[in-house]
Amino acid sequence: MTIGGIRIPAAFSLLIWCAIWEVIGRMEAVFIFPPLSSVLVKLVHILTLNQFHEAAMISLFAFSWGMFWAVTVGVGMGFLMGRVESANKLLGMWVNIFASAPLSSLVPVLMLLFGFGQTTIIITVFLFAVWIITLDTYAGIRHVNPSLIEMARTFGASRVQLYTKILFWAALPEILAGIRMGLIRAVKGVVIGQLLISVVALGQMFARYSRSFLLEEFWALTLILFVFALGLSAAIGWVEQKVEYYAGTRN
Amino acid sequence: MSTQPAIQPADPTTPSIVEVEGIGMIYPGGTVALEGVDLDFPTGEMTTLLGPSGCGKTTLLKIIAGLLEPTAGQVRINGTPVFGPGPERAFVFQDFALLPWATVLRNVAFGLELQGRDKAEREQIAQASIVKVGLGGFENAYPHELSGGMRQRVGLARALCVDAQVLLMDEPFSAVDEQTRRLFQEELLRLLGNENKTVIFVTHSIEEAVYVSDRIVLLSPRPGRVNRIVTTELERAGRTADEIRRQDAFLDTVEDIWQTLKEYLADERMTE
Numbered sequence: 001m002t003i004g005g006i007r008i009p010a011a012f013s014l015l016i017w018c019a020i021w022e023v024i025g026r027m028e029a030v031f032i033f034p035p036l037s038s039v040l041v042k043l044v045h046i047l048t049l050n051q052f053h054e055a056a057m058i059s060l061f062a063f064s065w066g067m068f069w070a071v072t073v074g075v076g077m078g079f080l081m082g083r084v085e086s087a088n089k090l091l092g093m094w095v096n097i098f099a100s101a102p103l104s105s106l107v108p109v110l111m112l113l114f115g116f117g118q119t120t121i122i123i124t125v126f127l128f129a130v131w132i133i134t135l136d137t138y139a140g141i142r143h144v145n146p147s148l149i150e151m152a153r154t155f156g157a158s159r160v161q162l163y164t165k166i167l168f169w170a171a172l173p174e175i176l177a178g179i180r181m182g183l184i185r186a187v188k189g190v191v192i193g194q195l196l197i198s199v200v201a202l203g204q205m206f207a208r209y210s211r212s213f214l215l216e217e218f219w220a221l222t223l224i225l226f227v228f229a230l231g232l233s234a235a236i237g238w239v240e241q242k243v244e245y246y247a248g249t250r251n
Numbered sequence: 252m253s254t255q256p257a258i259q260p261a262d263p264t265t266p267s268i269v270e271v272e273g274i275g276m277i278y279p280g281g282t283v284a285l286e287g288v289d290l291d292f293p294t295g296e297m298t299t300l301l302g303p304s305g306c307g308k309t310t311l312l313k314i315i316a317g318l319l320e321p322t323a324g325q326v327r328i329n330g331t332p333v334f335g336p337g338p339e340r341a342f343v344f345q346d347f348a349l350l351p352w353a354t355v356l357r358n359v360a361f362g363l364e365l366q367g368r369d370k371a372e373r374e375q376i377a378q379a380s381i382v383k384v385g386l387g388g389f390e391n392a393y394p395h396e397l398s399g400g401m402r403q404r405v406g407l408a409r410a411l412c413v414d415a416q417v418l419l420m421d422e423p424f425s426a427v428d429e430q431t432r433r434l435f436q437e438e439l440l441r442l443l444g445n446e447n448k449t450v451i452f453v454t455h456s457i458e459e460a461v462y463v464s465d466r467i468v469l470l471s472p473r474p475g476r477v478n479r480i481v482t483t484e485l486e487r488a489g490r491t492a493d494e495i496r497r498q499d500a501f502l503d504t505v506e507d508i509w510q511t512l513k514e515y516l517a518d519e520r521m522t523e
Contacts (some may be wrong), residue, residue, distance in 0.1 A: 145348070147344050151342070151344060152365065153317075154316055154342040155362040155366075155413065156336060158365075161365055
């Protein structure tokens with residue numbers, strides 16, 4: 001971005017938004033926006049709370065397991081749909097429906113099936129993330145240059161070699177993009193799961209803060225989650241870029 | 252009691268390493284790509300499949316490679332019918348088919364890697380092959396850092412590495428600019444001169460076909476059939492590329508083939 005011929009660093013626009021937030025907060029114009037500075041003070045405070053540590057651990061546990069299964073099943077299903085036409089016909093429609101469905105409405109049903117505990121939250125995280133990972137992996141496999149597959153066959157590649165030495169690497173940029181998007185959805189999944197089900201951990205904190213109009217705390221917690229999700233996504237994005245560098249010349 | 256070996260050594264009475272008999276190919280949907288193709292490819296010769304686009308020349312090459320299954324007929328290598336790819340054949344691809352995430356060295360050694368050879372051994376073989384195609388010093392480069400001509404050298408080095416008797420080349424120079432293409436043709440002849448390989452080469456360029464090959468198979472389009480086989484009688488020994496291209500035999504053969512191809516085009520226009 002340049003203003004009047006002067007190059008402005010990208011982080012500058014973030015600073016402008018922070019300033020706007022601060023000003024609106026101080027004007028007390030909109031009551032749901034307390035000044036950013038007081039939110040940041042609360043943020044530091046929350047980070048020291050035992051309750052937050054416990055909530056974060058519980059949530060991280062659900063997030064990690066949900067993501068683990070989402071990646072395992074999603075990548076597997078994407079490969080299957082990409083390579084086997086009948087599997088694609090059978091699953092494709094459902095994966096697309098679930099990818100765009102309002103999954104939050106399913107959570108109460110999950111609760112009936114799996115109870116009020118972590119299992120339901122893990123399954124919620126899984127359901128939020130798995131479909132986009134499946135779709136992206138599928139797209140990646142479909143994009144693999146057919147010449148590479150023929151090349152491997154002419155040199156006598158076994159089925160396992162074809163998957164581990166060609167297909168996986170050729171589809172890796174799309175698989176990583178899918179995981180990155182799945183990750184952000186999984187963070188939503190954790191919070192929505194905890195809010196809707198048993199009101200535990202982070203969900204409980206969110207519920208308490210908003211019910212009691214503790215808006216500084218509410219925004220602080222939101223910011224923490226936001227930074228966590230963006231940080232993870234940036235980390236995957238970094239790996240993605242390194243992979244794109246090689247895959248960018250796919251001919 | 253006599254036991255017969257599974258694959259017979261090349262029979263001296265049939266000096267053709269590759270035999271194609273009654274090959275037909277009908278694609279799902281009913282397009283007849285090839286019909287009744289009978290061809291022999293003599294050991295150590297360079298044969299070109301030439302024809303306009305749509306004549307099924309690449310389809311025929313992929314059938315010989317074992318990548319496509321014909322709907323009729325069979326392919327024999329050293330007298331034995333084959334039903335898939337095999338180590339006696341190596342393929343050079345039109346779009347190079349290099350792994351973008353692997354270095355030149357790993358790409359060249361990839362055929363050996365798939366065969367399960369250990370790393371030190373396959374890199375040693377690959378290294379020699381890289382030098383042979385003139386890419387010494389580029390072992391650690393990635394394909395996207397190379398020009399089209401250099402990428403195809405990698406593809407060629409990879410095919411030479413596995414030491415197949417038959418080299419199948421699918422329009423290997425079509426994605427390369429004209430200057431590089433001519434240099435590459437010369438080098439290919441020089442390289443193959445020392446290798447004693449049987450080469451089946453697909454191209455749509457008449458001049459390229461006449462320049463590089465001993466025998467040219469002209470395929471007619473829709474359905475692809477063998478129309479004519481032209482034997483080139485060029486004097487290559489001790490002549491420069493330009494001298495070869497100025498020979499009467501070269502020019503006459505190019506003209507002769509052009510006249511035949513023109514007939515196909517005229518026929519096509521009539522039927523349209």
